[in-house]
Amino acid sequence: xxxxxxxxxxxxxxxxxxxxxxxxxxxxxxxxxxxxxxxxxxxxxxxxxxxxxxxxxxxxxxxxxxxxxxxxxxxxxxxxxxxxxxxxxxxxxxxxxxxxxxxxxxxxxxxxxxxxxxxxxxxxxxxxxxxxxxxxxxxxxxxxxxxxxxxxxxxxxxxxxxxxxxxxxxxxxxxxxxxxxxxxxxxxxxxxxxxxxxxxxxxxxxxxxxxxxxxxxxxxxxxxxxxxxxxxxxxxxxxxxxxxxxxxxxxxxxxxxxxxxxxxxxxxxxxxxxxxxxxxxxxxxxxxxxxxxxxxxxx
Amino acid sequence: xxxxxxxxxxxxxxxxxxxxxxxxxxxxxxxxxxxxxxxxxxxxxxxxxxxxxxxxxxxxxxxxxxxxxxxxxxxxxxxxxxxxxxxxxxxxxxxxxxxxxxxxxxxxxxxxxxxxxxxxxxxxxxxxxxxxxxxxxxxxxxxxxxxxxxxxxxxxxxxxxxxxxxxxxxxxxxxxxxxxxxxxxxxxxxxxxxxxxxxxxxxxxxxxxxxxxxxxxxxxxxxxxxxxxxxxxxxx
Numbered sequence: 001x002x003x004x005x006x007x008x009x010x011x012x013x014x015x016x017x018x019x020x021x022x023x024x025x026x027x028x029x030x031x032x033x034x035x036x037x038x039x040x041x042x043x044x045x046x047x048x049x050x051x052x053x054x055x056x057x058x059x060x061x062x063x064x065x066x067x068x069x070x071x072x073x074x075x076x077x078x079x080x081x082x083x084x085x086x087x088x089x090x091x092x093x094x095x096x097x098x099x100x101x102x103x104x105x106x107x108x109x110x111x112x113x114x115x116x117x118x119x120x121x122x123x124x125x126x127x128x129x130x131x132x133x134x135x136x137x138x139x140x141x142x143x144x145x146x147x148x149x150x151x152x153x154x155x156x157x158x159x160x161x162x163x164x165x166x167x168x169x170x171x172x173x174x175x176x177x178x179x180x181x182x183x184x185x186x187x188x189x190x191x192x193x194x195x196x197x198x199x200x201x202x203x204x205x206x207x208x209x210x211x212x213x214x215x216x217x218x219x220x221x222x223x224x225x226x227x228x229x230x231x232x233x234x235x236x237x238x239x240x241x242x243x244x245x246x247x248x249x250x251x252x253x254x255x256x257x258x259x260x261x262x263x264x265x266x267x268x269x270x271x272x273x274x275x276x277x278x279x280x281x282x283x284x285x286x287x288x289x290x291x292x293x294x295x296x297x298x299x
Numbered sequence: 300x301x302x303x304x305x306x307x308x309x310x311x312x313x314x315x316x317x318x319x320x321x322x323x324x325x326x327x328x329x330x331x332x333x334x335x336x337x338x339x340x341x342x343x344x345x346x347x348x349x350x351x352x353x354x355x356x357x358x359x360x361x362x363x364x365x366x367x368x369x370x371x372x373x374x375x376x377x378x379x380x381x382x383x384x385x386x387x388x389x390x391x392x393x394x395x396x397x398x399x400x401x402x403x404x405x406x407x408x409x410x411x412x413x414x415x416x417x418x419x420x421x422x423x424x425x426x427x428x429x430x431x432x433x434x435x436x437x438x439x440x441x442x443x444x445x446x447x448x449x450x451x452x453x454x455x456x457x458x459x460x461x462x463x464x465x466x467x468x469x470x471x472x473x474x475x476x477x478x479x480x481x482x483x484x485x486x487x488x489x490x491x492x493x494x495x496x497x498x499x500x501x502x503x504x505x506x507x508x509x510x511x512x513x514x515x516x517x518x519x520x521x522x523x524x525x526x527x528x529x530x531x532x533x534x535x
Contacts, residue, residue: 255379282381284517294381296313297306 038268042286043276047075051216051246052097057111059092066092070272072265079238079247081261083254085298088267090250094218098134099127132159135209139221141201143193148185151193151204152176155212171211179207180237199230219249235260254294258282266290316374320391327363328441331398335437335500338405339430341412342493345422353409360402367395390514397503407496411489423490429465432458433497436504447515455508456525462501469494
């Protein structure tokens with residue numbers, strides 16, 4: 001892991017310079033004909049108060065490069081949506097943020113990924129405490145085959161966050177409340193989590209994630225298996241959670257990105273094409289590829 | 300991102316919907332354009348028959364406005380357009396309103412033509428020059444929309460300044476007439492109202508030009524000077 005020296009304070013300056021850099025593509029980019037239209041990321045990839053900073057991230061699956069030189073910040077208490085066609089690398093990129101790709105043997109990540117000052121890919125970094133700080137919610141709700149209570153209590157228990165049963169009760173209740181699930185399950189906390197509806201299971205997974213008080217929550221298409229009502233509840237939840245947490249969400253629903261996020265990042269063939277304020281992206285995107293994708297002209 | 304030379308949507312039906320909206324606007328524009336031409340001609344030559352025709356057409360224009368609003372609502376509800384598609388639908392709803400207002404102003408001019416003939420006086424030759432300018436604006440702005448052409452839209456905004464100048468100088472001249480001969484006051488006031496209505500049509504054409512710039516460039520240029528518009532869209 002090479003240490004790239006990019007002080008966070010420089011971010012604003014970097015943002016200001018992206019447009020200038022766009023006009024002079026590097027030699028490597030000029031050589032890559034297939035993605036010639038992509039070029040340097042346009043817009044505002046950097047945040048004023050970054051919680052996570054990613055710089056020049058490359059990801060390879062064996063010989064195949066899945067992510068090309070992506071630099072992006074996720075600001076504190078910000079919701080950043082990542083959109084793009086299937087196979088564009090958005091999920092791969094998201095999974096780098098808490099090293100979910102570690103289990104894939106042929107997956108190699110290079111570049112810099114930092115959670116505040118912590119080097120996420122430092123060889124000595126243990127993934128368990130890392131994932132307590134950067135939680136993840138997946139596409140399919142995957143509660144443990146345990147009771148609702150134990151699902152939420154699991155994280156605090158294994159991380160040794162509580163000493164007394166009453167403290168644990170409090171964490172479980174608070175987490176379920178914050179996940180807007182408490183009222184629906186308070187009378188059956190010891191029923192199996194798998195007995196809940198899909199939307200409830202997903203909120204249970206969110207409760208499980210926030211029970212260990214993470215700083216960042218990653219969401220990988222959290223609503224794609226849910227109906228519109230359950231989706232609306234999760235989206236409402238995302239807005240509420242952003243007051244306390246920093247959220248990065250990968251979604252196939254552009255309307256969802258438009259509804260919940262502050263900034264939207266558009267990925268295309270492993271490259272980060274454009275990052276801009278969500279309002280800008282959906283009314284007047286800067287890059288023609290973003291425009292083509294969000295207006296449904298991609299083909 | 301410029302709305303020009305865009306590829307087609309994956310959904311063929313969406314392309315058709317948008318194309319249909321565009322055609323509806325151009326059709327409505329065509330009717331209003333003819334209405335204005337007839338109104339100006341009617342007032343120049345005190346032709347009340349032509350003026351009656353202008354007034355009759357108004358119902359058709361109103362109906363087209365309602366139909367266009369319905370079509371836009373349906374595209375917004377069913378397609379959730381984004382980016383340049385969204386700007387196009389929004390621009391069309393506003394353009395429709397301006398076109399309808401143009402029709403109203405043309406109707407005012409036509410009513411003046413009828414009043415003229417009733418009073419037995421000859422036509423207002425004075426309306427010819429400013430009328431021709433405004434007709435050119437309306438024609439150009441519809442063309443600008445059909446081709447998503449910002450340069451043509453800018454030309455309309457420029458012509459509007461000329462129309463404003465013409466209107467002001469005509470006003471000064473008419474005031475002089477009125478001072479010289481109080482018997483000319485009624486006729487002079489009628490001329491003023493006619494010119495005023497024609498000048499308003501020019502303002503609406505300029506509004507439409509601004510909507511065209513918004514839909515192509517994504518920049519809202521309402522309530523700004525011509526120089527500022529040119530600066531914002533990089534044409535200065």
